[in-house]
């Protein structure tokens with residue numbers, strides 16, 4: 238039982254990240270861990286903070302707003318990534334809350350973020366989410382449109398556009414998706430490549446991930462969506 242605390246699970250993930258980085262001949266510290274805390278209470282996030290974790294991911298703006306401002310007061314160096322599909326009417330709140338928005342995926346959202354940032358006087362770092370599997374139900378810019386969309390985001394946001402993100406199709410070998418995303422980042426001279434989750438983060442590290450988003454393997458299974 239004592240071997241299954243949040244802190245020991247976090248340690249286990251850190252060790253696996255370090256090993257996968259070494260196997261991929263990547264310098265230690267090259268890959269950072271985003272602890273995905275969606276559906277888990279602030280108390281669980283506090284445990285992770287006490288265990289040294291500072292980087293968190295949340296899917297929903299409202300949920301992030303409920304949990305993170307109070308945590309930030311106590312841990313001012315925590316960083317919050319919004320990783321879920323973002324409605325345009327949540328763009329303003331996301332700009333106020335997030336350090337990074339990983340799910341920029343369509344022109345209407347670019348416009349909304351641009352306006353919201355002007356009003357808020359604050360623009361988070363941005364990643365373009367790519368629907369590498371071109372799945373109709375999934376958010377993300379389609380593969381074919383990714384180059385043009387990234388270029389337009391760069392024109393609009395300049396250096397605030399920092400990276401790309403993907404969620405490969407379930408039940409498929411993710412390797413080719415990760416390779417595609419890494420190539421895209423490289424081609425556009427973007428430094429951040431957010432890919433890999435609980436089930437496949439080591440594969441993603443082998444393909445060049447700079448951020449892995451791990452939820453279940455740290456916090457346990459989520460209460461139903």
Ligand SMILES: *Cc1c(COP(=O)(O)O)cnc(C)c1O
Nearest residue numbers: 273320434435450451452453454
């Ligand atoms: C929930 C979620 C994760 C974490 O998934 P796990 O399988 O629990 O590690 C990562 N990325 C995104 C975008 C998510 O929505």
